[in-house]
Amino acid sequence: MLKPSVLRELKSIVGPANCLASPEELLVYSYDATRQESLPGAVARPRTAREISEILRLANRERLPIVPRGAGTGMSGGSIPARDGIVLSLERMNDILEVDDENFIAVVEPGVITGDLQREVESRGLFYPPDPASRAFCTIGGNVAECAGGLRAVKYGVTKDYVLGLEVVLPTGEIVNTGGRTVKSVAGYDLTKLIVGSEGTLGVVTKIIVKLLPLPESVRTLAAYFNDVKSAAIASSDIMAAGIIPRALEFIDQAALRAVEGYLKEDLSRGAGAMLIVETDGPPDAATREADRSAGIMTRAGAVRVVRAGSDAERELLWKARQSISPALYALKPKKVNEDIVVPRSRIADILREIGDVAQRHGLLIVNFGHAGDGNIHTNIMIDDADLPRADAAVREIFTATLRLGGSITGEHGVGLTKAAYLPLETGPDAIAAMKRIKQALDPNNILNPGKIFLEQQCI
């Protein structure tokens, strides 16, 4: 519960209609795409950076935790409310302020839905490549907070690679502009790239300048089916080693394939043990040539069948299969523990074998799919509630194997709450101490998204 005086002050900042405190309203903002949940004391829906600045100054005075929130689609609990703190929902700050088609730049507010921005710029022949799977619902502000990746990261990079500048409210309330409208600038420390991916702990982003590209002229989509996941992993590694950089290179293992085929009621794979989806883009000749070469490489690596999407409908069916995995998996078990490890590309077959061993050792069903092109694997431990302790043990073993193979425990979901206990496995104590000194320097009262990333910073 917030003090009545604080609630009154909050209402005077954002207006009574944008300050929510009833139990039903709070419930709507109490969870995200993880299984975590926590009730805030109030939800504020500001419209301007100025209002956010006032809220942060209030929070510093009252030592109240503030948790910024986009659409709540995060996969690591980054927007889970601090108990009795204030959720700062950016949902009303949702304007596309500018699309500059001479300089390939867009300026947007954080509450803009990523898919809406993509459609808008594509209608002008431009391209915003980062494409988290949740792009139809997630906000670009959330993407910036988590440094979201997606399917096209293998060729085009992640959110951070497209953010040129920010307007951000620092934890202590100052409204600052970082970076700018040019693709190059080295004027002082790179606050932009420090804040992107800092999971809402170093500032509240209120305006985002993104870089755009020309929309690729053409796209070619292939699917290849393999008897086993090892051949698929080797094929994907071979494609990249041949110097081809597809715009997407996705793999789906047997359990995920079966789940999707049941869900879609389509027999895509004729009983195959693994699937790769390869998509190339660029000028038509080049895109076709890269697709042809990829098909040849996959056949040589043991693909039993390679299918080219000849029409938009065929292409959509292939991507529908990929995009249906998450909902389809719930037919297998009521809950999933969803991790997004990354390994160097050449180690994908190794990590999948190790994950198989972990699954067998603990008697767990583990389903794998993801971005083979950049080594980023979504590994899903499917469980009932009773399986949770074994799942936790399995997660630790998978992370340990990932790090042994030169990888990272999170490629695009962030640390948040769910991986805070594991961060020290990857990052040494001195590097974590340096990160915490930066947090302390910018947020001396630890009011902004406390308890995220670092275990020791408990919610107040």
Add this chain to the structure above:
Amino acid sequence: MLKPSVLRELKSIVGPANCLASPEELLVYSYDATRQESLPGAVARPRTAREISEILRLANRERLPIVPRGAGTGMSGGSIPARDGIVLSLERMNDILEVDDENFIAVVEPGVITGDLQREVESRGLFYPPDPASRAFCTIGGNVAECAGGLRAVKYGVTKDYVLGLEVVLPTGEIVNTGGRTVKSVAGYDLTKLIVGSEGTLGVVTKIIVKLLPLPESVRTLAAYFNDVKSAAIASSDIMAAGIIPRALEFIDQAALRAVEGYLKEDLSRGAGAMLIVETDGPPDAATREADRSAGIMTRAGAVRVVRAGSDAERELLWKARQSISPALYALKPKKVNEDIVVPRSRIADILREIGDVAQRHGLLIVNFGHAGDGNIHTNIMIDDADLPRADAAVREIFTATLRLGGSITGEHGVGLTKAAYLPLETGPDAIAAMKRIKQALDPNNILNPGKIFLEQQCI
């Protein structure tokens, strides 16, 4: 002068042969590519991160400024010694430790010459794109400190875009690893991208993991000559607006052309008023098609002549012209004030007009060339000593115009000493305060490269 006890301790850390203190030796390390100069108290040439850690601990105890140094080719004074401090020369840490051609990664020490790394990876069919003009001499450690750009940044980005991970000695002596060997990772704050471009003020980089690309299959090079710089600027903007991303898109103004032609004793331009060099790469068909389209766009924008480099020798001549500008300019005047402003691409013609006005107002010769593709212009005020006060006034006016057009005062050279006084023009006081809080958090005694970037942090 260093205390004799400190000099003894320094010798015991790096060995007597690698601790230099004679006036002749110190002189060699007293300057860089700017006109600045300052004598250090000693030069240490460590071989390991461990030795650097010991030196930094000594420096904290004794409150001694430490200035890391690569090859001293910097353009903003970032490696100018602090008076009576210690220069930390990374010249002996110059091994290419690993080239992983399965995962497109190289691991290098900071003292490796950038051009040597490029040759090594190209011999294996791989590509390290960042190409500062000084790549034959500069070190990758210096590139990392300054976030060096170069000619290919328009298509391939800058140094920061290729650094996946670092081993770095923090100012307080801890040796930490940031990032890693994968192209994606969001595990905690992005210390890697904070340290790249921090101009040696936040840590001493001792190992660098860089991302590589497949070497492009083919390259096409064109030169186009225009009657005036405005048509050239519009042509370059038109190329990008047509959705072509050349690997290089360079412009050279009339004064630079005349200087180069005199220097090379070649009449390249037949008296033209400006030149563009366009280079495309990729699969042969695509590279040719983009070169053809660029040629057409430049002709329509008023090019009086477009020349295709038909052989390697012709290509080399074109690039030799571009690369000879810096030495050639010294035939015009004994000194130059060299700035590297950036504007949004569509404003290049505007900023060149404004620079022309500034030159006229102050009676100065200002020569412009640079990276038209990303709006990064090298503007050189050619002077005698007597012109210096007018040059300083001109710089301030050029920076003011640049910022008014939505640009940045430095695209790739860094702030260092020479632009520290101007940083507040671009970056508001609250953002600078945030940067300084980060500096203070990581370097509480301000021993690492003090006096760079921020005016108020004077050398001790």
